Amino acid sequence: MHYVENNALLKDGDLLLIDAGCELDYYASxxxxxxxxxxxxxxxxxxLYEIVLDAQQAAIAKTVVGNHWNEPHDAAVKVITKGLKKLGLLEGSVARLIKDEAYQQFYMHRTGHWIGMDVHDVGDYKVGDEWRMLEPGMVTTVEPGIYIGNSRKVPKRFRNIGIRIEDDVAVTRKGPDVLSKGLVSDPDGIEALMNASA
Ligand SMILES: [Mn+2]
Structure with missing residues (x-):
């Protein structure tokens, strides 16, 4: 999920995942x-990319006042589980796969974290035993992913693919405000960007 040596050669057919940040006026991205x-x-x-993007959009749609902290994650898990089932990478009922956390072999981290003056900002995710409610002014990342390793249980064509799409989302009274929306994320847009710069 995080690779910090940054010395591998870029090979034909590989994906390159860039998890980047900057600061502006003391706020982190x-x-x-x-x-x-x-x-x-x-x-x-x-x-797989389209599943992650759909999961992210479903999670962003749940990043609204009145929902609790975990609702975006639940939405992402549902889309990812359904998508992996459709591709034949998971088998069984979606409800069962979610209950058994079968998706965790391919999606093993949370969908977001607070962001603000730090890139993993302070702030509780639960109050007592309850997920915290989302309030205007809160900012979270929304970053689902799918990571498929070298397992022989997976058809070869799906092996060694890792995808994550992460945006920074402010909770507002008017709905989710994707602060990083200026950066293209749809797969056609990504390809256009790659080919324009080539
Ligand atoms: Mn993050």
Missing amino acids: DITRTFPVNGRFTSEQRA
């Missing part, structure tokens, strides 16, 4: 995009 090195997603990469 945390943004991730995933690029196909050769400028085109394979059909398997694209299928």
Whole structure:
């Protein structure tokens, strides 16, 4: 999920995941995009990418006043589980796969964290035993991903693919405000960006 040596050669067919940040006026950002090195997603990469993007959009839609902290994560988990089932990477009923946390072999982290003056900012996620309610002015990342390793249980064409899409989202009375929306995230846009700069 995090690779910090930054010395591997970029190979034809690889994906490059960049988890980047900057600071402005003492506030931190945390943004991730995933690029196909050769400028085109394979059909398997694209299928997985679209699941992650759908999961992110579902999670962002839940990042609203009156929902609790975990609702965006639950939405992302549901989309990812459904998507992996559709591709044949998970088998069984979606409800069962979620209950058994079967998705965790491919999606093993949380969907977001507070962001503010620090990139993982202070702030509780629960109050007592209850998930905290989202309030105007809170800012969280929304960053689902899918990570498929080398397992022989997975068809070869899906192996060694890791995708994460991360944006910074402010909770407002008018709904979620995606602060990082200026950076393209749809797969056609990513490919266009890659090919324009080539
Ligand atoms: Mn993050």
